[in-house]
Amino acid sequence: MVELKNVSFRYGSEESGAELRNSLTGVDLRVETGEFVLLTGPSGCGKTTVLRLINGLIPHFYPGKVEGSVLIDGRSVTDRELYETAMLVGTVFQNPRSQFYNVDTTGELAFGCENRGLPEEEIYSRIDGTVSRFGIEKLMDRSIFQLSDGEKQKIACASVDVSGADIILLDEPSANLDYEATASLRETIKLWQKQGKTIIAAEHRIAYLWDLVDRALIMSEGRIVRELSGEEKKGLSDSGLAAIGLRGIRQEAPESIELPTVLPGDDAIVLRDFSFSYPGSAAPLFDLPELRLAAGEITAVTGSNGAGKTSFLNCLCGSEKGCRGTLKFGGRLYSAKERQKLCFMVMQDTGNQLFTESVLYEVLISLPKGTSDERGRAMDILAGLDLDGFADRHPQSLSGGQKQRLAIACALASGRRILLLDEPTSGLDHAHMMQTASLLERLRLMGTTIVVVTHDSELIRACCGRRLLFGQLA
Amino acid sequence: MAYSSERSQENRRGFLDPRTKLALVLLLALFVMGGLGGEALRPAKTAMSFLPFALLLIERRWKSFARGVIMLATGYGLLFIMPRLPGVLNYFALFCGGILTRFAVTVVMGEYLIATTTVSEFISAMEKIRMPQAVTIPMSVMFRLFPTIASEWKSIRRAMRMRGIHLGGARASQVLEYQLVPMMSSTVRIGEELSASALTRGLGAPVRRTNICRIGFRAQDFILLAGCLFVILLWILESIGVKLW
Numbered sequence A: 001m002v003e004l005k006n007v008s009f010r011y012g013s014e015e016s017g018a019e020l021r022n023s024l025t026g027v028d029l030r031v032e033t034g035e036f037v038l039l040t041g042p043s044g045c046g047k048t049t050v051l052r053l054i055n056g057l058i059p060h061f062y063p064g065k066v067e068g069s070v071l072i073d074g075r076s077v078t079d080r081e082l083y084e085t086a087m088l089v090g091t092v093f094q095n096p097r098s099q100f101y102n103v104d105t106t107g108e109l110a111f112g113c114e115n116r117g118l119p120e121e122e123i124y125s126r127i128d129g130t131v132s133r134f135g136i137e138k139l140m141d142r143s144i145f146q147l148s149d150g151e152k153q154k155i156a157c158a159s160v161d162v163s164g165a166d167i168i169l170l171d172e173p174s175a176n177l178d179y180e181a182t183a184s185l186r187e188t189i190k191l192w193q194k195q196g197k198t199i200i201a202a203e204h205r206i207a208y209l210w211d212l213v214d215r216a217l218i219m220s221e222g223r224i225v226r227e228l229s230g231e232e233k234k235g236l237s238d239s240g241l242a243a244i245g246l247r248g249i250r251q252e253a254p255e256s257i258e259l260p261t262v263l264p265g266d267d268a269i270v271l272r273d274f275s276f277s278y279p280g281s282a283a284p285l286f287d288l289p290e291l292r293l294a295a296g297e298i299t300a301v302t303g304s305n306g307a308g309k310t311s312f313l314n315c316l317c318g319s320e321k322g323c324r325g326t327l328k329f330g331g332r333l334y335s336a337k338e339r340q341k342l343c344f345m346v347m348q349d350t351g352n353q354l355f356t357e358s359v360l361y362e363v364l365i366s367l368p369k370g371t372s373d374e375r376g377r378a379m380d381i382l383a384g385l386d387l388d389g390f391a392d393r394h395p396q397s398l399s400g401g402q403k404q405r406l407a408i409a410c411a412l413a414s415g416r417r418i419l420l421l422d423e424p425t426s427g428l429d430h431a432h433m434m435q436t437a438s439l440l441e442r443l444r445l446m447g448t449t450i451v452v453v454t455h456d457s458e459l460i461r462a463c464c465g466r467r468l469l470f471g472q473l474a
Numbered sequence B: 001m002a003y004s005s006e007r008s009q010e011n012r013r014g015f016l017d018p019r020t021k022l023a024l025v026l027l028l029a030l031f032v033m034g035g036l037g038g039e040a041l042r043p044a045k046t047a048m049s050f051l052p053f054a055l056l057l058i059e060r061r062w063k064s065f066a067r068g069v070i071m072l073a074t075g076y077g078l079l080f081i082m083p084r085l086p087g088v089l090n091y092f093a094l095f096c097g098g099i100l101t102r103f104a105v106t107v108v109m110g111e112y113l114i115a116t117t118t119v120s121e122f123i124s125a126m127e128k129i130r131m132p133q134a135v136t137i138p139m140s141v142m143f144r145l146f147p148t149i150a151s152e153w154k155s156i157r158r159a160m161r162m163r164g165i166h167l168g169g170a171r172a173s174q175v176l177e178y179q180l181v182p183m184m185s186s187t188v189r190i191g192e193e194l195s196a197s198a199l200t201r202g203l204g205a206p207v208r209r210t211n212i213c214r215i216g217f218r219a220q221d222f223i224l225l226a227g228c229l230f231v232i233l234l235w236i237l238e239s240i241g242v243k244l245w
Helices: A047-054 A082-088 A105-116 A120-134 A149-163 A179-194 A230-234 A238-243 A309-316 A359-364 A374-384 A400-414 A430-445 A457-463 B005-011 B018-033 B039-058 B062-084 B087-116 B119-128 B133-162 B172-199 B219-239
Strands: A002-011 A019-031 A036-040 A064-072 A089-092 A167-171 A198-202 A215-220 A223-229 A268-276 A286-294 A298-302 A323-329 A332-334 A343-346 A418-422 A449-453 A466-469
Touching: A002 A047, A019 A047, A019 A223, A036 A047, A047 A064, A047 A167, A047 A198, A082 A089, A082 A105, A082 B172, A089 A149, A105 A120, A105 A149, A105 B005, A105 B119, A120 A149, A120 A179, A120 B005, A149 A179, A179 A198, A223 A230, A268 A309, A286 A449, A286 A466, A298 A309, A298 A430, A298 A457, A309 A323, A309 A343, A309 A418, A309 A449, A343 A400, A343 B133, A359 A374, A359 A400, A374 A400, A400 A430, A430 A449, A430 A457, B018 B039, B018 B087, B018 B119, B018 B219, B039 B062, B039 B087, B039 B219, B062 B087, B119 B133, B133 B172
Parallel strands: A036 A198, A036 A215, A089 A167, A167 A198, A298 A449, A298 A466, A343 A418, A418 A449
Antiparallel strands: A002 A019, A002 A064, A215 A223, A268 A286, A268 A323, A323 A332
């Protein structure tokens, strides 16, 4: 049993000034053994903080001031050493790229048990048990750098399973997953439920586990504001959820949404003999003799993890070496090099494309040479994206959503006519997802062609007018 | 047949023990790269220089082998044409050739160590030589972080090209600075997330860790380690003034 009794928490030490975001105020929570509880709410509401209190990362790793008590089976987590809590609680994190300590999958599965000093025979038999229950024979003895995000998340779940923890915490595990991988995550959770594990999940995308959870707790600004269970939970509709700022509960594969790729009246961007293969590999990842995209529209590119969607975007904006083929836009042929000045890509990891020390400067260096009144123009663009208040902030200190808007601001400043986005709404709550959708719509009205790789059905429903099914073409 | 992790660990066992690999890296760094022992040990050094290449062939690392050969060939090529080059170029060729020929072998050996050793094997080997956890853990994180940093680096370079910032471009002078800003913040973030994840899985518990990987000295290890001892012996003899050949 997990209990939080009147818990308040703020990150940071007293001297440095506590940060309000993600803090908690007077949280009471009691999760019975074998129960499955969902924590949801807008970004920054504190749901991840609750999980960190339970697995002991707060206050042992993330410092801050904890009031109240956090108990597992009646004993305080705060007073326990982290490695003691580790035997009881397993956590699957959001980012599949940064939660593996080992570079090979088998080593990763064994890691938790090795740290505990279990005998080798015991570890072997636990691994073999988990591998057959999860059906992941094919993923064993591989380098984790060769796995797709979906496969990595599966290994993360499997390593929690091998450790034998009875309490399992899931911190937005589906944020980077496609529809299929999310469905497979759902199966894993069902397996754990059957075994009587206690599960606490923090999620924005609630559709895939809505019918599995016993209770859903809605958080806002560090408090639990609403509890839904039984009939009340069943009776909620998508519109009811949207009203309280939550994402929908309808599981919908992005592939099943019917949208045309191009309509007869569309101005077409024509790709010819577009192919890409990894250096050193003979077989192309994709090879498209002719492909048309609608200019001036928002096109969603969907397809499973690992189909080559991100490489496709990289090829479009001319930054992929192994890419062949041409793009014709507005009666002109563009080579890969010329496409670098035509397209702008908002990457999944937006932090990697912001280089300077202030938001304003970031936009200034994007403006074409010889722009008159550079400063005024840059401030106009920032104001249009609600970023003018942050002009002097360091780009790396912004939130994920703000970084994304800043990258779009740079795209606007550079005057590129094609905007590419890679999974812009992964890990975003309902409000921020809708904000991105309406921003894209505004850009479309300004004449920008937008291509967005996504497996977020809600985003597609909200703003995409065209759809390209990737993978079947290749 | 059902999957057996025990059998697969046995099959995956590396050709050398990680301790042997570390000893070889150390020795090559001291003698070949660092120039310890001077001219007198040249025959031994030449023999040692073939080792990492042979090991790469044994483990079928064709690409790394080719890269190493090219590095070395370029180095010697530069030294060969150096006397025939005019003024500044001559100096440049001597400089690059010198660095390449001196560093290539050790770099190849280091690459062999990183590429063929899993984190678990490395930790296991360190425990066997009684290295304290305070040294082992940061070093093993480094093992894990290298390939991650490489892929972040690639993505940042791509982003810079797209934003029109490159050498020869409008803002060439800031290229390095611009690269470092996202690089540092993403490395710090990934490092932090990695540590958090490792701690929730009990890393650092005051118990004796077990390791499922198979390491241990076999014939090839003993032969190579004996070779290492022999080189060190030669060096000691040489430095106390014994005439070697």
